[in-house]
Amino acid sequence: MHVTYTLDPVPALVQEPPFSYGVNPFPDEGLVRRTHNMRGQFVVLENDLAALYGVDPTELRTQVDHSAARFPEHLAFRLTAEEAGALPLSVRGSLNDGPRAFTAAGVLMLACVIGSERAVAISVRIMALFVRMRQVLVANQDLLLRLERLGERSINGHADIAATLNDLEHLFTPHPRDN
Template structure:
């Protein structure tokens, strides 16, 4: 009985010596010199050939692979690439620096490696390049949106912080009731409240009082160090010598003469103002009241009128 005739095996070419790899291709795509590329050794595995055979096939068609299709890595680029876990590890190392193939270079490979397997593999790789490019584009849009959100959050946070600071300052300024009435004889209570208000100013104090003297300076002496105090008065009970003595220990104090005001006001940091029913030097000797001026526009107008009196 005759043995059945065996079909003659197809002749093997150099590009079909190993089974092609069916693994995920995206991890093999790297960004080098601002371009998406795949290394020759990884391409060789994908096409099912040895790296040497793969590069020999490309070399025979070198005119098809200009620099923007294929370029050799530098030592630094190769060292950086080897540190990445997704890079394929070659057995026994290699004598020469690898080549990197761009998307155009991979497209050209289908014209060089003409087997059905090579064509199918080229299609898979090209699809992977497109998928990676789309992913990068989506990430770029996402990152831009995240940057916009971060910017908006920073602006909102700054605005919120400013509002909270203002609220806290107002709360601090109103730890005492917004309105207080002191009756005759409450000298110490009135003095304590006035010195407490003065001590809250962080930058400047403006006092409008037609009758000031050294007793008034005793209250202003409770201000914080470095806070500038300015008095607008119509009286002459405070001498230049009194001002100089005060400034020697509690700088700085300025006194301006004006008859433009009848009532007394205490303004802290150009933002918080109190209307005071008695001169500070007489606070507590007779019944008087202290009221917080809640209208910010009125406070601004008051400060503006002060500038006109100089």
């Protein structure tokens, strides 16, 4: 009697199915570029979500406006002029009232409002990315403290080191909303 063993320790019944919703698996770098750290949390802008979900941005905004009760401030918020101005024009778009930013929970709610399987599949990937990004921030808190101490000691006469440290600090530091 011949027995075949599989190297996969996870039974096929519990494996995640491949994306079958017309979603091409794209590298997480594509998602990372569409993710911003604003007001102390990770967000994705409405134009980026529309592109990822495969819907027209105007239609997405209309659906969100019609479902406004589902999107309180902690799920989706409009960027202030200052926040929008800090983004490249290609990212922020040309909206007069500022683009909407969706938090992790807002991304999931938007997928429910859109109602497509593609939106749900993309939202799951975005949520996984947000979790990984939070883990990286938590894991690197010690590194940030060391960089800060290094910056305090070596800034005298070393503008290039100071600039690099400032760039790293900006990358890792959440930017809360200024009121």
